[in-house]
Amino acid sequence: xxxxxxxxxxxxxxxxxxxxxxxxxxxxxxxxxxxxxxxxxxxxxxxxxxxxxxxxxxxxxxxxxxxxxxxxxxxxxxxxxxxxxxxxxxxxxxxxxxxxxxxxxxxxxxxxxxxxxxxxxxxxxxxxxxxxxxxxxxxxxxxxxxxxxxxxxxxxxxxxxxxxxxxxxxxxxxxxxxxxxxxxxxxxxxxxxxxxxxxxxxxxxxxxxxxxxxxxxxxxxxxxxxxxxxxxxxxxxxxxxxxxxxxxxxxxxxxxxxxxxxxxxxxxxxxxxxxxxxxxxxxxxxxxxxxx
Amino acid sequence: xxxxxxxxxxxxxxxxxxxxxxxxxxxxxxxxxxxxxxxxxxxxxxxxxxxxxxxxxxxxxxxxxxxxxxxxxxxxxxxxxxxxxxxxxxxxxxxxxxxxxxxxxxxxxxxxxxxxxxxxxxxxxxxxxxxxxxxxxxxxxxxxxxxxxxxxxxxxxxxxxxxxxxxxxxxxxxxxxxxxxxxxxxxxxxxxxxxxxxxxxxxxxxxxxxxxxxxxxxxxxxxxxxxxxxxxxxxxxxxxxxxxxxxxxxxxxxxxxxxxxxxxxxxxxxxxxxxxxxxxxxxxxxxxxxxxxxx
Numbered sequence: 393x394x395x396x397x398x399x400x401x402x403x404x405x406x407x408x409x410x411x412x413x414x415x416x417x418x419x420x421x422x423x424x425x426x427x428x429x430x431x432x433x434x435x436x437x438x439x440x441x442x443x444x445x446x447x448x449x450x451x452x453x454x455x456x457x458x459x460x461x462x463x464x465x466x467x468x469x470x471x472x473x474x475x476x477x478x479x480x481x482x483x484x485x486x487x488x489x490x491x492x493x494x495x496x497x498x499x500x501x502x503x504x505x506x507x508x509x510x511x512x513x514x515x516x517x518x519x520x521x522x523x524x525x526x527x528x529x530x531x532x533x534x535x536x537x538x539x540x541x542x543x544x545x546x547x548x549x550x551x552x553x554x555x556x557x558x559x560x561x562x563x564x565x566x567x568x569x570x571x572x573x574x575x576x577x578x579x580x581x582x583x584x585x586x587x588x589x590x591x592x593x594x595x596x597x598x599x600x601x602x603x604x605x606x607x608x609x610x611x612x613x614x615x616x617x618x619x620x621x622x623x624x625x626x627x628x629x630x631x632x633x634x635x636x637x638x639x640x641x642x643x644x645x646x647x648x649x650x651x652x653x654x655x656x657x658x659x660x661x662x663x664x665x666x667x668x669x670x671x672x673x674x675x676x677x678x679x680x681x682x683x684x
Numbered sequence: 685x686x687x688x689x690x691x692x693x694x695x696x697x698x699x700x701x702x703x704x705x706x707x708x709x710x711x712x713x714x715x716x717x718x719x720x721x722x723x724x725x726x727x728x729x730x731x732x733x734x735x736x737x738x739x740x741x742x743x744x745x746x747x748x749x750x751x752x753x754x755x756x757x758x759x760x761x762x763x764x765x766x767x768x769x770x771x772x773x774x775x776x777x778x779x780x781x782x783x784x785x786x787x788x789x790x791x792x793x794x795x796x797x798x799x800x801x802x803x804x805x806x807x808x809x810x811x812x813x814x815x816x817x818x819x820x821x822x823x824x825x826x827x828x829x830x831x832x833x834x835x836x837x838x839x840x841x842x843x844x845x846x847x848x849x850x851x852x853x854x855x856x857x858x859x860x861x862x863x864x865x866x867x868x869x870x871x872x873x874x875x876x877x878x879x880x881x882x883x884x885x886x887x888x889x890x891x892x893x894x895x896x897x898x899x900x901x902x903x904x905x906x907x908x909x910x911x912x913x914x915x916x917x918x919x920x921x922x923x924x925x926x927x928x929x930x931x932x933x934x935x936x937x938x939x940x941x942x943x944x945x946x947x948x949x950x951x952x953x954x955x956x957x958x959x960x961x962x963x964x965x966x967x968x969x970x971x972x973x974x975x976x977x978x979x
Contacts, residue, residue, distance in 0.1 A: 417780055424777060425794045431854070432797060434820045435809045451823035497708035504701035514705065521716040525915035525963055527936045528956040531726065531943045532719035555715030558708055587700055616802040618918045619936075623944060634804035634918075641808060641922055648812065655808040659801050666800040667793065674866040677859060681904045682866050 432659075439463070439652035446648055462649035463657075471628045472654045475636035479658075482546055482632060483614040486553030490610055493554070494561030495603065499591055501562065502569035503577070515566060519679065522559035526619050534623050544630040552620050557610040560679065564609070567680040568602035569595060605672035608665045615662060633658045727953035742954035752955060754930060755938040759959075762845070762934060763913035766852045770909060771902075773853065774860025779890075781861075782868045792865070799858040807922025810851045814838055838924045844931045848920055852913070860905050867901025868894070900974060907970040914963050935959050 437453065438446055445456040466472040501515050533552065534543075542548040576598075577590040585593065596603075621632045631639075637654050640646065666673070674682055727743070729736045746752055777795065781788055798806065813820050814837040822832040834840075837847045875897065879889045895902075917936040920926060926933035926941070933941075935955065943952035 417785070421777075421780060421791050425791060428795055428798055428854075428858070430820075431809045431813050432801070435805075435812055438812055447818040449818065449823050450827040451818070451820045453820075493707045493711060496704040500701040500704035504697045504704070506698055506701050514709075518708065518712065521712050523911060523963070523967065524716075524720075525911075525936065525956070525959050527915060527917065527939050528723060528960050529716065529719040530940070531949050531952050531956065532722035533715070534944070535722070535949065536719065552715065555711050558711055562708060587697070612800070616804075618802070618804055618921075619940075622921075623940075634802055637804050637808060638922055641804075641811060646811075651808050652812065655805045659805050662800050662802065663797065666796070670793065673796070674862055678863055678866075678904050678908065682863055682870075682901050 435652045435655055438648055439656050441649065443649065462647075462653040465647075466650045466653045467657070470650065471631075472633070472636060472650075472657070474628060475631050475633040475654075476657065478546055478629075478631060479615060479633040482549045482553060483611050485546075485550045486557060486614050487607055487610040489550070489554040490557035490561045491603065491607055494558050495565050498562045498565030499569055499595070502566045503574070503595075504587075515563070518559045518562050522556070522563075522679075526556075530619060530623055533620070537624055542624075544625055544627045546630055548624050549621060549630075549632065552624070553614040553617060556617070557613060560613070561606055561610065563679050564606045564676065565599065565602065567675070568599040568606075572598045602672070605669045605676065608669045609672075609676045612662055612665055615658075723953040723956060726950050727957060729950055731950070742951045745951060746954060746958065751930065751933070751938060755933045755935045756958070758845070758931075758933060759914060759916070759935040762849060762852075762916060762932075763910060766849050766856070766913055767906065767909055769849070769853045770857045770860045771906065773857045774905070775864055777857070777861040778864035778868055779894075781865060796858045796862060798855045799862070801855070803855070803918035804922055806851065806855050807919055810847075810854075810923060811838070814847060839928050841928050841931045844924050844928060848923055848932055851919055851923060852916070855919070856909065856912070860909065863901055863905040863908075864898065867898045867905075870901075871897045903970055903974045907967060907974075910966055910970070911963055914959065914966070 434451075434453075437456065439462055440458040440460070441452070441456045442459055442461075445452050467476070497518075501511050505511065506514075537543050537548045540548075542551075572595050577594050580590040580594050581587065616634065617632075618634045618638065621635045622638065625631045625635060628636075633654065637651060637658065640651055640654075669676065728738055728740065730739045730741050781791060785791075801809075814822075816822055816832070816836045816839070819837075821837070822835055825832050825835070835843070837843050871894065875893045876889065879893050884892070915936050916934050917940065920932055920934055920937055921940075924932045926937045936959070939952045939955045939959070942948050942955065
């Protein structure tokens with residue numbers, strides 16, 4: 393079509409086409425962004441609205457007088473402060489345990505050659521334990537915790553989340569260790585360092601950013617976990633934030649402001665953390681299968 | 685390692701490796717393998733009058749359990765529809781954002797938000813959005829003069845499944861988008877230049893250059909999403925609790941209810957093996973496709 397247009401006009405037409413294309417692209421992207429963020433914004437407004445404003449039709453997106461009463465209600469009058477504390481303790485402790493145990497295993501798989509192709513086989517086996525649906529082990533793990541008299545304790549969740557995060561830590565950290573040039577450690581060892589000394593002084597500092605990113609992923613996974621927390625904790629003292637929120641959502645009379653306030657608080661640390669690991673996001677989410 | 689001299693400590697590498705791996709293997713044996721074996725034995729026993737005996741009855745019961753078959757059907761429909769929509773939308777977004785664009789990192793960060801949220805919070809958000817009386821969705825539709833009386837979303841037998849699929853698409857399309865965008869950015873420039881010289885149209889280039897080179901990323905994204913979709917629990921639990929009636933009961937939910945509401949652990953274990961089997965067959969299929977690509 394363009395060929396029949398006199399040469400001197402072609403540039404202008406191409407330019408307009410390009411501009412139209414770019415404009416439609418932006419319109420599409422803004423629509424997608426709007427659909428993505430509006431629901432989150434809606435929850436934020438509900439958490440800040442008095443009840444009269446919450447139920448207004450048509451919905452009040454911007455014009456309402458904000459209040460923090462739902463936040464103080466949720467976290468001071470009700471037990472959400474306690475759930476928050478439990479979630480934090482469980483996430484931090486399980487992340488720490490998984491990192492310590494998993495990092496040394498990852499190092500062994502990446503660096504120390506074992507006979508019979510055991511490195512590769514074990515790596516794949518460890519990964520495969522993460523692949524089966526959690527509901528499969530929910531029943532036996534519930535019975536196990538019941539027999540150990542650990543139901544309704546934070547310890548049971550710390551133990552389980554350590555187990556969940558472990559394959560993830562091993563798989564991620566193995567990838568990071570493989571990327572450290574072998575020669576660096578060998579040089580240190582020729583200079584008289586031991587294997588573990590070389591790990592501590594050479595490799596560990598080099599994989600530190602990867603370790604930090606892995607830690608953040610573990611925190612997010614533990615913080616968001618729902619099924620096992622639901623199964624193992626039923627008391628206010630041991631419940632995590634997601635279970636506390638879910639218990640209120642499925643009741644008949646729902647305090648929407650309180651729910652939303654708790655939801656906002658459950659969401660904020662995750663968003664901050666996720667932005668911090670943006671660089672490693674692809675790698676973490678695909679378990680290292682796609683390098684971002 | 686150089687030839688002719690021994691690096692100190694290399695001789696004990698093997699022993700050190702086992703030592704470093706021991707804690708991980710112990711934890712995984714205790715928290716993954718032992719429960720799995722325990723689940724097998726639970727599923728093969730029935731208890732009557734406090735006495736357990738071996739019996740395949742739990743598995744026999746599966747075939748004639750209408751609720752189980754319905755839950756299986758719901759899970760498959762949910763997984764197939766959500767996977768398709770998430771893939772198509774994610775691919776479209778990835779292609780849109782693959783070119784140099786002002787504000788690209790801003791769009792990317794914004795679009796990723798839903799995937800990061802705890803699923804319970806996503807449940808709360810959409811309970812608020814879809815509430816028939818004061819939710820933003822119906823409120824907005826009313827603003828356009830539409831009659832929303834029939835649009836009760838999560839409590840309507842007809843719309844409940846649609847609702848949970850829509851919420852899943854909202855939350856997880858970003859995941860597809862992210863993985864596919866990374867895949868697109870890893871494709872080198874040369875094949876595109878060759879296609880340009882050959883005079884390929886944009887569609888031809890996409891079909892014959894982009895898609896084949898993107899295949900590994902596509903397979904990884906589909907594999908990981910499929911596994912998550914088949915085990916779906918959290919969102920459905922919050923949004924519909926499997927209802928209204930049984931309309932959105934998925935396999936994980938039915939297993940949960942069987943075990944923890946009715947304390948029928950053996951039957952729950954038997955059902956969970958069906959879920960495990962389906963998950964394994966499908967992931968083996970994907971992994972075969974991936975390996976076929978590599979060789």
